[in-house]
Amino acid sequence: MPAIPVGGLVPRAVEDAADIVVRNAKIHTGDARRLEAGALAIRDGVITVVGDDPDVAPVIGPSTVVVDALGRRVVPGLNDAHLHVIRGGLNYVLELRWDGVTSLRRALAMLREQAARTPRGQWVRVVGGWSAEQFAERRLPTPAELNEAAPDTPVFVLHLYQSAILNRAALRAVGYTRDTPDPKGGQIVRGRGGEPNGMLLAAPSALVLYSTLAKAPVLEGEDRATSTRHFLRELNRFGLTSAIDAAGGFQSFPENYATVTELAREGLLTLRIAYHLFPQTPGQELDDLTRWIETVRPGDGDAWLRLNGAGENLTWAAADFENFAEPRPELGSYEGEFEKAVRLLTEHGWGFRLHATYDETIRRDLAVFEKLAAEGLFPAGNRWLFDHAETVSRDSLDRIAALGGSLSVQNRLSFQGEVFTRRYGLGAAAEAPPIRAMLERGLTVAAGTDATRVSSYNPWVALHWLVSGRTVGGSAIRPPQNRVDRATALAMYTTAGAALTGEQDVKGVLRTGCYGDLAVLSEDYFTVPEPEIPSIESLLTVVGGRIVHAAAEYEGMDEELPPVSPGWSPVAHFGGYQASGRTCGAGARQAELLGEVVTESQLHHRWRVERGLADEHHQPFAPCFLL
Ligand SMILES: [Zn+2]
Numbered sequence: 001m002p003a004i005p006v007g008g009l010v011p012r013a014v015e016d017a018a019d020i021v022v023r024n025a026k027i028h029t030g031d032a033r034r035l036e037a038g039a040l041a042i043r044d045g046v047i048t049v050v051g052d053d054p055d056v057a058p059v060i061g062p063s064t065v066v067v068d069a070l071g072r073r074v075v076p077g078l079n080d081a082h083l084h085v086i087r088g089g090l091n092y093v094l095e096l097r098w099d100g101v102t103s104l105r106r107a108l109a110m111l112r113e114q115a116a117r118t119p120r121g122q123w124v125r126v127v128g129g130w131s132a133e134q135f136a137e138r139r140l141p142t143p144a145e146l147n148e149a150a151p152d153t154p155v156f157v158l159h160l161y162q163s164a165i166l167n168r169a170a171l172r173a174v175g176y177t178r179d180t181p182d183p184k185g186g187q188i189v190r191g192r193g194g195e196p197n198g199m200l201l202a203a204p205s206a207l208v209l210y211s212t213l214a215k216a217p218v219l220e221g222e223d224r225a226t227s228t229r230h231f232l233r234e235l236n237r238f239g240l241t242s243a244i245d246a247a248g249g250f251q252s253f254p255e256n257y258a259t260v261t262e263l264a265r266e267g268l269l270t271l272r273i274a275y276h277l278f279p280q281t282p283g284q285e286l287d288d289l290t291r292w293i294e295t296v297r298p299g300d301g302d303a304w305l306r307l308n309g310a311g312e313n314l315t316w317a318a319a320d321f322e323n324f325a326e327p328r329p330e331l332g333s334y335e336g337e338f339e340k341a342v343r344l345l346t347e348h349g350w351g352f353r354l355h356a357t358y359d360e361t362i363r364r365d366l367a368v369f370e371k372l373a374a375e376g377l378f379p380a381g382n383r384w385l386f387d388h389a390e391t392v393s394r395d396s397l398d399r400i401a402a403l404g405g406s407l408s409v410q411n412r413l414s415f416q417g418e419v420f421t422r423r424y425g426l427g428a429a430a431e432a433p434p435i436r437a438m439l440e441r442g443l444t445v446a447a448g449t450d451a452t453r454v455s456s457y458n459p460w461v462a463l464h465w466l467v468s469g470r471t472v473g474g475s476a477i478r479p480p481q482n483r484v485d486r487a488t489a490l491a492m493y494t495t496a497g498a499a500l501t502g503e504q505d506v507k508g509v510l511r512t513g514c515y516g517d518l519a520v521l522s523e524d525y526f527t528v529p530e531p532e533i534p535s536i537e538s539l540l541t542v543v544g545g546r547i548v549h550a551a552a553e554y555e556g557m558d559e560e561l562p563p564v565s566p567g568w569s570p571v572a573h574f575g576g577y578q579a580s581g582r583t584c585g586a587g588a589r590q591a592e593l594l595g596e597v598v599t600e601s602q603l604h605h606r607w608r609v610e611r612g613l614a615d616e617h618h619q620p621f622a623p624c625f626l627l
């Protein structure tokens with residue numbers, strides 16, 4: 001691309017010419033030594049100049065790409081510290097995403113349209129990223145509605161870790177009948193005649209949901225790579241440039257890592273990924289960990305793809321399910337195997353992340369860590385952290401700090417805040433998780449989403465939750481004293497994640513010598529009204545000096561991508577996250593959408609009042625403004 005002389009900057013031959021220059025910008029560097037800047041230059045993937053327009057002028061050569069930010073806000077590339085990005089990539093183009101959809105009516109219309117184009121033998125699947133609370137109707141679809149929308153195509157709709165709804169064709173495809181027994185910790189809901197009615201409940205284990213989904217067809221060959229590339233570009237659309245992968249169920253090493261490894265080898269990743277390894281089979285966890293310790297090491301890889309340790313599960317028996325619609329699960333005795341696993345890791349210099357939702361679990365884990373610490377084994381300088389920690393107590397936070405641990409929090413309560421509040425009350429919800437208490441102790445607290453099967457991957461929804469304490473349904477759950485300011489939230493989404501992978505010297509801030517990872521935002525995150533934060537997108541995303549996403553004035557400047565394959569993929573027709581920002585902002589469409597939502601809200605509000613599900617005086621609002 002030829003250099004464009006703009007703002008009086010005339011390209012000339014220079015030896016150390018930048019590959020890319022961003023100028024006329026409002027840059028939030030994240031670097032305390034120089035928090036604001038107007039321009040920066042990147043060469044060989046690394047930032048070489050941070051300053052103002054006159055400072056970058058000398059490094060603009062004939063082949064330098066000059067981006068005029070038009071006065072827009074630029075931030076360091078975002079880093080989701082807990083994202084199931086590798087698994088998400090392998091499935092992305094097979095999924096119909098309801099992320100950001102504001103009415104059930106629209107969601108069902110998408111489903112109907114997708115079912116019509118889905119070939120025989122394939123499914124329509126909606127796998128997380130949404131909550132009934134985001135719909136104007138405030139409810140789930142019924143099996144009957146799925147049957148009506150898709151009479152012949154199997155449909156699987158996952159709602160959080162709570163339930164799944166299947167249509168008749170899907171029940172046939174998975175072979176569930178009146179004789180199928182309920183799996184352990186799960187329920188196949190039956191009608192009067194004993195036949196499954198299409199509802200599956202996690203009670204409280206989500207295994208029934210995932211093992212059913214695992215019966216659906218998967219992508220093969222080249223389609224896996226294409227799917228992964230499109231997912232990474234979808235993340236780039238929101239300004240993400242890094243993620244820490246949390247592995248996950250049905251995500252085996254090394255098989256399910258082959259696609260991402262191959263893409264890294266070919267230089268085709270557009271998101272930096274640090275990944276963790278997660279034993280898959282109950283009873284064989286120690287065998288898996290031992291095998292991995294013998295064959296790979298944390299830190300293996302490069303700036304794009306690297307191993308960061310074990311987790312988020314170390315042993316299955318220690319995992320508490322975060323289904324807030326059900327009582328907290330009582331875990332059996334798990335300390336024996338768990339201690340062996342942690343001992344093995346710490347003895348071999350491995351760090352780890354550990355899934356733990358409830359303080360009851362965290363206290364038991366800490367007792368094991370403290371026992372090992374007394375032997376001088378823990379933490380031995382390795383990085384380790386708790387994931388989630390929604391109900392962690394202050395006492396446990398002190399113990400985590402004493403052992404040198406960190407935390408990673410996600411906006412799971414953006415999607416489950418209402419159900420959590422109904423079960424545990426406003427007082428507990430106000431502290432779920434106690435973010436300010438974590439930060440006050442000087443702990444590293446990184447933020448993320450836990451996408452793709454519960455939360456959406458949209459980082460701006462998570463940032464909005466951190467700042468406002470509000471759910472996607474608009475309920476203000478965390479009070480001001482447990483919210484953080486915008487700069488702190490952004491730091492949790494940038495520098496804190498870099499610290500969890502030991503990359504704090506090269507990532508998370510815009511400083512000379514750091515990676516050229518940044519996003520030019522559609523709106524100024526620091527000044528936009530709070531309810532509009534979830535609608536922010538990136539207009540230009542740069543990773544390692546490469547333009548990996550470009551929209552609006554920058555359209556066409558990004559690297560090319562092969563088309564979505566297979567062609568019937570929902571992503572080919574709907575894309576991923578259904579951004580409401582643009583539709584909300586555009587005159588006629590806004591009025592139309594508002595009208596639709598208000599009618600729906602009033603209709604369903606009346607329906608709910610009649611059934612005692614809502615009180616008469618509570619006015620429904622238009623979620624269009626909130627998400
Ligand atoms: Zn988890």
